[in-house]
Amino acid sequence: MFPDPIHSNAGTSRQLRFGIVLLPNFTLTAFSGFVDLLRLASDEGDMSRPVRCSWTIVGESLVPVRASCGIQVTPWTTFDEARSFDYVVVVGGLLHSGPSASKATLQFIHDAAETSATLVGICTGAFALMRAGVMDGYRMCVSWFHYWDFVERFPGVDERNLVADRLFVIDRRRITCSGGRASIDVAAAILLRHFEATVVQKALRIMLVDDAQKGNAPQPHPPGLEPATHPKVRRAILLMEQHIGQPLNLTELAKRLEMSVRQLERLFTAETGKSPHAYGRQIRIRTASWLLTSSDRSVADIASSCGFSDSSHLGREFRKEFGESPNAYRVARPQSQHALADT
Numbered sequence: 578m579f580p581d582p583i584h585s586n587a588g589t590s591r592q593l594r595f596g597i598v599l600l601p602n603f604t605l606t607a608f609s610g611f612v613d614l615l616r617l618a619s620d621e622g623d624m625s626r627p628v629r630c631s632w633t634i635v636g637e638s639l640v641p642v643r644a645s646c647g648i649q650v651t652p653w654t655t656f657d658e659a660r661s662f663d664y665v666v667v668v669g670g671l672l673h674s675g676p677s678a679s680k681a682t683l684q685f686i687h688d689a690a691e692t693s694a695t696l697v698g699i700c701t702g703a704f705a706l707m708r709a710g711v712m713d714g715y716r717m718c719v720s721w722f723h724y725w726d727f728v729e730r731f732p733g734v735d736e737r738n739l740v741a742d743r744l745f746v747i748d749r750r751r752i753t754c755s756g757g758r759a760s761i762d763v764a765a766a767i768l769l770r771h772f773e774a775t776v777v778q779k780a781l782r783i784m785l786v787d788d789a790q791k792g793n794a795p796q797p798h799p800p801g802l803e804p805a806t807h808p809k810v811r812r813a814i815l816l817m818e819q820h821i822g823q824p825l826n827l828t829e830l831a832k833r834l835e836m837s838v839r840q841l842e843r844l845f846t847a848e849t850g851k852s853p854h855a856y857g858r859q860i861r862i863r864t865a866s867w868l869l870t871s872s873d874r875s876v877a878d879i880a881s882s883c884g885f886s887d888s889s890h891l892g893r894e895f896r897k898e899f900g901e902s903p904n905a906y907r908v909a910r911p912q913s914q915h916a917l918a919d920t
Contacts, residue, residue: 593630593771596662596694598685599652600678600705602671605644607700607760611666614764617780618772629772635659637681645670656685664767665689669701669756672726678705687711693750699763700756707731711751714738718746718753724819742815744794765789809834810848813841817857821864824857824884862898865891869907876903 595615599608612632620626636642636652643649667678667686678686686709690696698706703719704727706712716738719727724741728734740746745754745763754763761784768777769789781789794808813834816825825833830853831841845853865883868874874882880891888903895903 592627593664593768594660594662595630595632595664595666596635596659596689597632597666597668598635598682598702598705599642599644599650600667600669600682600702601642601676602645602674603642603668604670604700604756605646605648606758607670607754607756608644608650608668610758610760611668611699611764613784614761614768614777614780617783618768618776629776630768633659633662635685637679637685645674656681659685661692662689662694664697665694666697666699667702667705668699668760669704672701672704672723678708683709695750695752697752697754697763697767699754699760703727703753704730706751706753707734715751716740716746716748717751718743718755720755720757721815721819741819742812744790759790761786762790762794766791807844807848809836809841810845813845813853814856814860817853817860818864821861821884822882824861827853858894861885862894865895865903866899866906869903870910879903 597608597612615630615632616625616627619629619631621628633654634650634652635654635656637656639652639655641649641651665686683705686696686706690709690711696706696711698704698717700720701723703712703717704723707717707727707730718740721741724739727739728736741755743755744759745752745766747766752763752767754760761781765777765781766789768780777789781787813830816830816833827838827841831838834841836844842852845851845856849856851859861883865879865885868879868882869876872879876891877888880886880888883891885891885894892902895901895906899906901909
């Protein structure tokens with residue numbers, strides 16, 4: 578019987594079986610980080626034998642799958658011939674380049690959800706899990722970078738279940754991970770459910786990773802935001818960025834961070850020198866200014882996207898910040914000059 582997701586089954590003697598599905602243009606770092614931790618934790622010494630756990634690359638066919646960096650990996654077996662797994666891991670990558678998950682891949686994911694296997698989506702693997710129809714009622718983690726891509730592709734998603742401010746989320750038999758370095762963290766979290774901590778710690782040390790991050794650790798802050806040291810403040814900033822079109826009120830923000838409003842205000846001011854309200858306004862203004870000089874969207878559309886009631890509201894706030902109207906700001910800073918400034 579599959580172990581309960583909450584209670585550790587450390588010390589299990591049965592080999593843990595992983596089936597790994599690589600999507601077209603998958604991220605090599607996410608894949609290699611995950612599988613290398615399995616490799617190092619699976620055996621003693623430097624033998625790399627699949628003793629404690631085994632892993633199999635599974636695909637629709639045995640045609641090599643190309644990573645986003647150009648390296649190709651050949652599946653070891655096909656979906657039809659794959660045996661049962663304890664974990665089915667779907668590794669994604671680029672969203673806007675080339676084909677996405679095939680119908681056969683989505684069917685394999687859907688069929689795996691009918692078994693006792695736990696499904697794991699790494700990087701944009703969560704998109705494939707969603708397309709396969711296996712995430713209803715589950716919380717899921719996506720990178721802050723792909724949050725709006727996810728909302729756009731799945732407009733019916735309950736945004737209360739969508740997490741873009743943490744490294745990974747474990748919700749019963751669904752695990753989703755933001756990708757990159759966090760793939761090592763989620764692999765460690767999975768292995769700690771089955772093996773002694775010393776086994777996992779040894780593997781992390783060999784990979785020169787000091788310690789695995791917990792799932793509630795914040796994702797790195799988006800570019801352009803002032804860095805904050807305290808993880809609660811960094812998560813607050815990410816939530817502000819994530820909900821820029823429909824800003825969270827202070828009560829809701831504090832609730833999501835499991836803090837009181839007073840605690841949040843005090844900590845935020847100490848870290849950034851600004852109140853949460855002032856910082857949130859700065860994020861909305863900064864994003865609006867970027868959209869004015871990097872897109873052809875109307876001022877009204879930008880105002881709506883950035884959480885302002887209308888273009889007049891944006892205009893008033895813009896004049897306070899920059900001393901000129903949004904249209905004047907756009908004219909004075911052509912897109913080509915803006916692009917050069919950002920390179």
